[in-house]
Amino acid sequence: MITLRSALFSLGLAGLAGAASAQSVSWDLANEYPPNSVHAQSADTFIAALAEVSAGDMVVTAHHGAALGYKSVDQYDAVGDGAVDIASSFATPWSGVHPVFTLSSIPFLAKTADENRKLYDIAKPYYAAVLEEDNQILLFATPWPPSGLWGREPLDSMEAIAGVRIRTYDANGTVTFGNAGATPIQLSWADTVPQLTTNGLDAVLTSADGGAASQLWEHQSHFTEVNYAMPLQFVHINRDVYEDLSDEQKAWVAEAAATAEAFGWDLLANRVGENYAQMETNGMTIVKDVSPEYLAALATAAEPTLVDWKQKLGADAEAILSAYEAAK
Secondary structure (H helix, E strand, C coil), rough: CCCHHHHHHHHHHHHHHHHHHCCCEEEEEEEEECCCCCCHHHHHHHHHHHHHHCCCCCEEEEEEEECCCCHCCCCCCHHHHHHCCCEEEECHHHHHHCCCHHHHHHHCCCCCCCHHHHHHHHHHHHHHHHHHCCCEEEEEEEEEECCCEEECCCCEEEEEEHCCCCCCCCCCHHHHHHHCCCCEEEEHHHHHHHHCCCCCEEEEEEEEHHHHCCHHHHHEEECCCCEEEEEEEEEEEHHHHHHHCCCHHHHHHHHHHHHHHHHHCCHHHHHHHHHHHHHCCCCCEEEECCCHHHHHHHHHHHHHHHHHHHHHHHHHHHHCCCCCCCCC
C-alpha cells in the first residue's frame, strides 16, 4: 500500500508524464469536505494511485470543499445523471433514496473500527446494488472517525445537552438528540460553519476530524467524546462513464480503489490522536471518560432509529444484522 505522501509524489510524476502525452480518460471528482479531511485524503490517494498504475493514462481532478457547488446529498443524482463523473459523498443524507444508506450512522451499532469494517463488508453488496439501479458504480467506501459533540462547554450529561441546538447530519441524529432533550437541526456540512458564524447553532455532531478540518475551534471550545457512530463516505462513479472503460482501465480503477480504501480504513488507527493533539494546540478541551449512565441514556434515545431502519428495509435488514452478529 502506498502512503499518502508517496501517492501524491507519484501523482506529480504522473502529471509530468501526462504533459508529454494526452490522457485517454479525464474525470472531475466532487467532494463536499475540506482538502485536509480524511476523505479528501482518501480521494487524493485514489487519484494518485490511478495516475500511477495507468502511467498517466487516467487523470482525475479533485474539487474539494464543495468547489463544484454540490453537497453530498446532491451528488447522488449528479453522478447518476452524469453531471459529475465521480464523487466522494457522505452517504447517510441519502436516506431519502434508500434506507440502506443510513446503516452506518445508526448510533452505537458498531462500537469499534473492527466492528464497523465487518458491518461495511456485509452491507457492501446492498449498497452497490442500489447505486447500480441508479446508474452508478460503488468503487470503495471509508469511515469517518467516531462522531462526538463539539460545543461551547462540556456536553457530557443529559442535563448539559437539554435544549442545546445541535447540528446533526441525518435523521438518525435528529431522532436521537430530539429524544435526548436537545434541539437537533439537520444540516449538510457546507451549511454548518455559516450557521455557527451567525450563532444559529450551539453545538455540532461530527468527528474530531471533520471539525478540525474546518477549524471549528474558532467557534467551539470543547469536544465531548461519545463514540456515537462511524458513518461511511462513498466514492461512486457514473455507470456509463465506467462502462466506457476498457477492461485494462477497469482493472486500474479497481487497483486504485483498493489502495485508497485500505488507506482510508488504516487512517483510523492514529487519526483521532492526531486530531486531538491539533485541537488542544488550538485551545480545545477534550472531554473523555463520560459516565456510562450518560452513554446508556443516549443509546436508549437512539433505539427508535434501529427499529425504524429495520421496518423500512425489511428482510434485507434482518439478513444484514444476522450476518453482522455472527461476525462480531
